[in-house]
Amino acid sequence: xxNISIRIIQPILALILSxxxxxxxxxxxxxxxxxxxxxxxxxxxxxxxxxxxxVVYSKTTGWIFRAGPIINLSAILLITLFxxxxxxxxxxxxxxxxxxxxxxxALIRFFTIIxxxxxxxxxxxxxxxxxxxxxxxxxxxxxxxxxxxxxxxxKLSLSEILVSITSKFWLSHISIILFVAATLIIVLLTExxxxxxxxxxxxxxxxxxxxxxxxxxxxxxxxxxVFASALKLWVFTALFAGVLIPDIGFGxxxxxxxxxxxxxxxxxxxxxxxxxxxxxxxxxxPHFIFIATVFAVLAMVFVLRK
Amino acid sequence: xxxxxxxxxxxxxxxKNVPCLDILKFRQTIIEQxxxxxxxxxxxxxxxxxxxxxxxxxxxGSLYLLSSKVSKSYPSLTPACPQAHLFEREIAEQFSIIPxxxxxxxxxxxxxxxxxxxxxxxxxxxxxxxxxxxxxxxxGIIESGxxxxxCNGENVFHLEIxxxxxxxxxxxxxxxxxxxxxxxxxxTLAGDTTIGHSLAYSQVxxxxxxxxxxxxxxxxxxxxxxxxxxxxxxxxxxxLAGDVGxxxxxxxxxxxxxxxxxxxxxxxxxxxxxxxxSPGGVNYDIDNSNISDLKQRIKAAFKDVSxxxxxxxxxxxVLDRFDDTGVLTQKDCIDLGVVGVPAKAxxxxxxxxxxxxxxxxxxxxxxxxxxxxxxxxxxxxIRWLEIQKSVNFIENxxxxxxxxxxxxxxxxxxxxxxxxxxxxxxxxxICHTAITGNNGQxxxxxxxxxxxxxxxxxxxxxxxxxxxDFPLCNKSFNLSYCGHDL
Numbered sequence: 001x002x003n004i005s006i007r008i009i010q011p012i013l014a015l016i017l018s019x020x021x022x023x024x025x026x027x028x029x030x031x032x033x034x035x036x037x038x039x040x041x042x043x044x045x046x047x048x049x050x051x052x053x054x055v056v057y058s059k060t061t062g063w064i065f066r067a068g069p070i071i072n073l074s075a076i077l078l079i080t081l082f083x084x085x086x087x088x089x090x091x092x093x094x095x096x097x098x099x100x101x102x103x104x105x106a107l108i109r110f111f112t113i114i115x116x117x118x119x120x121x122x123x124x125x126x127x128x129x130x131x132x133x134x135x136x137x138x139x140x141x142x143x144x145x146x147x148x149x150x151x152x153x154x155k156l157s158l159s160e161i162l163v164s165i166t167s168k169f170w171l172s173h174i175s176i177i178l179f180v181a182a183t184l185i186i187v188l189l190t191e192x193x194x195x196x197x198x199x200x201x202x203x204x205x206x207x208x209x210x211x212x213x214x215x216x217x218x219x220x221x222x223x224x225x226v227f228a229s230a231l232k233l234w235v236f237t238a239l240f241a242g243v244l245i246p247d248i249g250f251g252x253x254x255x256x257x258x259x260x261x262x263x264x265x266x267x268x269x270x271x272x273x274x275x276x277x278x279x280x281x282x283x284x285x286p287h288f289i290f291i292a293t294v295f296a297v298l299a300m301v302f303v304l305r306k
Numbered sequence: 307x308x309x310x311x312x313x314x315x316x317x318x319x320x321x322k323n324v325p326c327l328d329i330l331k332f333r334q335t336i337i338e339q340x341x342x343x344x345x346x347x348x349x350x351x352x353x354x355x356x357x358x359x360x361x362x363x364x365x366x367g368s369l370y371l372l373s374s375k376v377s378k379s380y381p382s383l384t385p386a387c388p389q390a391h392l393f394e395r396e397i398a399e400q401f402s403i404i405p406x407x408x409x410x411x412x413x414x415x416x417x418x419x420x421x422x423x424x425x426x427x428x429x430x431x432x433x434x435x436x437x438x439x440x441x442x443x444x445x446g447i448i449e450s451g452x453x454x455x456x457c458n459g460e461n462v463f464h465l466e467i468x469x470x471x472x473x474x475x476x477x478x479x480x481x482x483x484x485x486x487x488x489x490x491x492x493x494t495l496a497g498d499t500t501i502g503h504s505l506a507y508s509q510v511x512x513x514x515x516x517x518x519x520x521x522x523x524x525x526x527x528x529x530x531x532x533x534x535x536x537x538x539x540x541x542x543x544x545x546l547a548g549d550v551g552x553x554x555x556x557x558x559x560x561x562x563x564x565x566x567x568x569x570x571x572x573x574x575x576x577x578x579x580x581x582x583x584s585p586g587g588v589n590y591d592i593d594n595s596n597i598s599d600l601k602q603r604i605k606a607a608f609k610d611v612s613x614x615x616x617x618x619x620x621x622x623x624v625l626d627r628f629d630d631t632g633v634l635t636q637k638d639c640i641d642l643g644v645v646g647v648p649a650k651a652x653x654x655x656x657x658x659x660x661x662x663x664x665x666x667x668x669x670x671x672x673x674x675x676x677x678x679x680x681x682x683x684x685x686x687x688i689r690w691l692e693i694q695k696s697v698n699f700i701e702n703x704x705x706x707x708x709x710x711x712x713x714x715x716x717x718x719x720x721x722x723x724x725x726x727x728x729x730x731x732x733x734x735x736i737c738h739t740a741i742t743g744n745n746g747q748x749x750x751x752x753x754x755x756x757x758x759x760x761x762x763x764x765x766x767x768x769x770x771x772x773x774x775d776f777p778l779c780n781k782s783f784n785l786s787y788c789g790h791d792l
Contacts, residue, residue, distance in 0.1 A: 033554055034558060035557055088513035122694065123438070124438065125436070201551070202549075202551065203445040275553045277623040278550040278552040279627065281772065282772055282775075283772060298578065
């Protein structure tokens with residue numbers, strides 16, 4: 001199952017299906033709120049609309065503001081090539097690609113932040129400082145969690161790690177799997193600006209984290225940003241599903257099917273979380289992220305004990 | 307009390323009976339009385355450089371009037387009596403009478419229309435301080451106002467609120483305008499308080515023309531006022547839930563607010579109650595089928611709103627956001643002369659329906675709802691307590707609606723009188739004061755929306771809070787921009 005055409009399906013699925021996740025989350029939230037909700041494919045319509053619009057650049061911005069969305073989309077596209085679906089190998093993998101993926105995320109963050117600062121807006125500056133603070137806290141959690149699972153499987157590339165999570169491994173390492181999954185879901189919510197950390201639906205610029213950093217972006221630039229965040233959500237949910245659901249042993253296609261289904265289910269879960277709880281006070285967001293770190297440390301402890 | 311003329315709510319007296327004190331005596335009397343527990347209901351200047359003040363005593367339902375002649379300037383009240391702050395700035399803006407020693411003397415609005423939005427702001431210096439300017443154009447569909455924050459990181463040191471973008475010159479139009487138009491100015495003075503302001507205006511006009519309001523009309527007015535409160539409180543609770551990202555209550559309350567608005571439409575055909583209240587009574591009567599329709603609707607809506615709002619109090623993550631956010635101390639509340647929901651949320655028993663009862667409230671009291679924590683939770687919870695009491699009140703009143711007329715014909719206004727009317731609108735106390743001239747024409751008309759008392763309280767409540775909590779805090783007050791700007 002190592003042939004390249006099958007491996008290429010994984011990023012293609014990501015490109016096609018990732019905007020659907022927002023639709024699923026929004027429809028789930030609408031269901032809980034007793035509303036009908038926006039069309040499932042609204043993000044696709046939005047992207048289509050945005051790429052056909054012109055761009056407005058503020059006079060205070062420079063090349064960084066223009067480069068930001070392009071760099072971000074390129075980096076996240078590169079990341080999707082490393083993310084395996086259905087316990088097979090990804091398009092690219094090598095020992096230590098975990099680090100590359102994590103630092104590609106850091107690159108995205110860096111460019112989002114300096115592009116936001118480039119506008120000179122006080123709102124965007126606040127958003128940037130919040131993003132910098134919270135991501136500095138999520139990064140160790142993500143690192144530790146991936147390190148734990150890497151130690152557990154004895155592999156150093158994302159693809160090989162996920163391939164190693166067979167049902168046998170899953171059963172014998174259940175505690176590690178669950179702690180890593182718990183870390184990943186918290187990191188997923190934080191990194192993708194979801195409730196309880198951020199509220200993607202709010203119009204209140206003073207309370208935003210991620211959304212406020214892209215307030216000045218428009219047209220195709222904004223389409224790039226929206227598509228990049230859809231892909232980011234896809235990458236995190238795929239990673240989460242890959243860790244939590246073991247290889248059932250019926251080959252690539254059933255595994256792929258289950259993984260895609262799991263990704264869609266995770267978006268439903270994200271929608272349910274957003275419907276049931278309010279946002280945290282911004283002061284308490286670090287506490288929330290520390291929980292992820294604690295889970296990751298526990299996973300590490302279990303690995304080392306084995 | 308010998309320096310003041312005592313009247314009751316909706317009372318009227320000869321303007322010449324209002325004691326005209328020496329300015330120092332005037333100042334001293336106000337400061338002494340405010341220190342002894344009264345509060346300024348309104349303070350304004352009128353042509354011929356006269357200052358008029360109405361003090362309200364919440365404990366015995368009396369209003370005290372006093373006045374003074376001033377020339378170009380006088381020693382400011384504000385340093386000794388902070389609740390005069392905006393009133394004195396308004397006096398300086400409108401009549402160029404300078405309150406000497408006012409700590410922050412600048413116009414409340416933008417009197418020079420070529421300089422709209424240009425003003426000085428209080429600044430905090432230091433390399434770690436950053437300034438955040440929000441508005442006057444906002445991201446949501448709300449009115450225009452400017453907020454200037456002095457922040458240290460996420461922490462707010464100081465907030466200055468600069469309003470005036472919604473100024474339409476209503477008071478001036480009232481003085482010069484045709485009387486037929488007045489009721490329409492009142493109905494659109496603050497669009498969400500149509501009943502409140504048209505009722506306060508009608509009461510003033512009835513006092514001045516010595517007009518008797520039929521009992522049935524009084525009760526329909528009270529029902530409409532409570533429906534307005536229900537709709538807005540429900541909307542506010544939904545919006546508070548929305549601001550903390552709590553979806554279910556937010557969506558449901560938005561819908562239920564519409565249900566309450568539709569009940570007002572049953573009364574008069576307009577969801578905001580336009581055209582219902584008029585001097586002399588109400589323009590629309592309700593028949594038995596309307597009454598049973600209303601009873602059914604209110605029962606159903608109350609069931610829905612109970613389900614939606616109780617979710618808030620049962621959700622720890624929501625309570626965590628509401629608790630200890632935007633705390634206004636009772637002392638600040640008293641000093642600033644805060645009225646309405648924020649005052650009740652600090653444990654102050656300030657409710658014109660109870661303390662200054664007029665109309666139907668003289669016969670059916672609504673107990674004052676208070677809470678003592680002064681935070682966002684308290685302001686939200688007061689709304690819920692008031693919703694329950696208003697529903698109860700409306701159900702009782704619909705049960706016992708007396709027969710008879712709904713509109714009597716007001717005669718011409720009496721000459722040389724002053725009349726004051728207080729109405730507890732859903733935001734808080736609305737105060738209208740009218741003074742007539744020699745021919746019974748309106749010489750001066752002063753409107754105080756509760757927002758005018760309460761805007762400074764938001765700035766105080768936000769000190770040392772997180773800037774990210776500002777929208778939540780602001781929503782818990784939910785003040786009117788146009789009611790302030792007039």
